[in-house]
Amino acid sequence: MGLDLIASQSVPTLVLGEALTLVSWWKPLLFVPPFVAWAWIVSSVLDKHAAKYYLERERWNFIHSGAAIVALAAAIFMPPVGQNGSLTWIISLVVFSLALLASVGAYIASANKDERVPANGRVTLDFIKSAIGSTDKPGKKKAGKAKAGTPSLVLRRPDKSAVEIPEPDAPEYELRLAAEAMAIKAFDNRSTRVELLQNTKETFQTLFHIDGMKVPGETMPAATGVKIIDFWKAAAKLDVNDRRKKQAGDVTIERGTVKNKFHLETVGGQAGQRLTIIIDPEQQVRKTAEQIGWTPEQTDLIKSWTNQRGGAILLAGMPEGGRTTTLYTVLKIHDAYTNNVQTVETEIEDGVEGVRQNRWDAQAEGPDFPTLVRSILRRDPDVVALSDVPDAQTAKEVLKADQDKCRVWCSIQADGAVGAIQQWMKLVGDAEATANSVRGVVAEKLIRKLCINCKQAYQPAPDVLKKLGLPADKVKQLFKKGGEVLVKNKPETCPVCQGTGYLQRDGAFEVFEITDGAREMIKAQNWAGVKAELRKSGLPSIQQAALRKAVDGITSVEEVLRITAEAAPAKPAAPKPAAKPTA
DSSP states (O other), X not given: OHHHXXXXXXXXXXXXXXXXXXXXXXXXXXXXXXXXXXXXHIXXXXXXXXXXXXXXXXXXXXXXXXXXXXXXXXXXXXXXXXXXXXXXXXXHHHHHHHHHHHHHHHHHHHHHHOTTSOGGGOOOHHHHHHHHHTOOOXXXXXXXXXXXXXXXXXXXXXXXXBOOOOOTTSHHHHHHHHHHHHHHHHHHTTOSEEEEEEXXXXXXXXXXXXXXXXXXXXXXXXXXXXXXXXXXXXXXXXXXXXXXXXEEEEEEEEETTXXXXXXXXXXXXXXXXXXXXXXXXXXXXXXXXXXXXXOHHHHHHHHHHTTOOSSEEEEEEOTTSSHHHHHHHHHHHSOTTXXXXXXXXXXXXXXXXXXXXXXXXXXXXXXXXXXXXHHHHTTOOSEEEESOOOSHHHHHHHHTSOTTTOEEEEEEEOSSHHHHHHHHHHHHOOHHHHHHHEEEEEEEEEEEEEOTTTOEEEOOOHHHHHHHTOOTXXXXXXXXXXXXXXXXXXXXXXXXXXTSSEEEEEEEEEEEEOOHHHHHHHHTTOHHHHHHHHHTTOOOOHHHHHHHHHHTTSSOHHHHHHHHSOOOXXXXXXXXXXXXXXX
């Protein structure tokens, strides 16, 4: 009976399990294109870029590898999302792509802020496109690389038309090569300015301005120098036949996808012709309050001045000492949309959004400089900035402005805050008027920054620290310039700074508010007393600000001593009025 009972029960039939498709075959293929594109960019663009500019190549390769692992983990182990996991693969693809993009974005953001990367070496979309276009097949010559002795730059006139390349057998062909060679050398050595001037009756000399220092370049026969000046004048559409009048124009230089602006200025005199080329002038004067070199306390004080009205603020510095950059930085802090902000400039080096910039041209017919300043001050502006105060009449026009409403920023040539007040008093001609008109002073000197790729740390001697006024118990190390790096245990010239040991410049500032005590000292012309009153604010002098940068490893003690060395006293010249040019 037991057997019959067992036999009567239904026994399930065992069958092979049906195949279960977890994901469509085409969905994993969608992960391949972003991964291949990412791998190519990392290996062919970013890795080479890091190697070229010494940007911790191994660390970035580790970061990229980590991003790839995170991306693959997101693609494989993403938990089900949506009904029956229908959205899982979409979310996985998005997270996969974002993880890869994160490493690329992190590198670009870090590299473009690094001081070792010049402006024309920053990673941009055009830079990546250029890298894609320059990828060559094995055995073929790299595209876009010019042969030796052939023009390799595109020169564009102000109307965007290209300067034609002469035929190789034409006499102008060698002139084109010589002009390009000067431009290429300026790019290679990081020049911000190039001068071509006659140093003897028979020769011309090129001077390259590198981090504020003049470095002599090639010497050439006078006839060649004149021809090169004429070439650049023709490219900028200037009057080649006029060899005495001051002229200015622009030429755009294209090197692949990289574009640079050459601002040309030419003038003639008894010493011969002179050509000055300023490279990318707009980029040189574009700084934020965080980039220019102010301390946090100085930044707070200057920002408070932009919320006040009335009186003059003096911006002091030496020629090519950063005054224009400081002036533009201050103007950008003002709210130009709720205030009437205007400038009077002899040369507009960059545009400031919302600010009406008025250019005074000494060669053009019209009012002289002080007359133009008076005209603008009578229009009831809230803020006026003067790129220069060339004469006493201009300073007196500033005094006539509404001292309760109109704030005037005056850029003047002076060595330090006290020197700026003295110079202002010479222009004004009255100590009491000086004391009542000046509300603050910003003085600066530019200081070279140590190359972060080759700078060397050392332990300073206690007596050296004592002479510098630095506490020996707190300052354990300082830095000095290097100029060389070890490559396979062999010293080689640093490729970032080209062996100078310095890379770019920073500002050392002193920022002082004119207090009642300082005002009384100015009226008495007690300059030692003025200096003592300014120091009571607790804000650093130029020397103290520069020493702070040395302690922080930004610059060297030698550079601090160079910029703060006392200049030889010179007899001040009487201010001359800015006369209107005659026909």
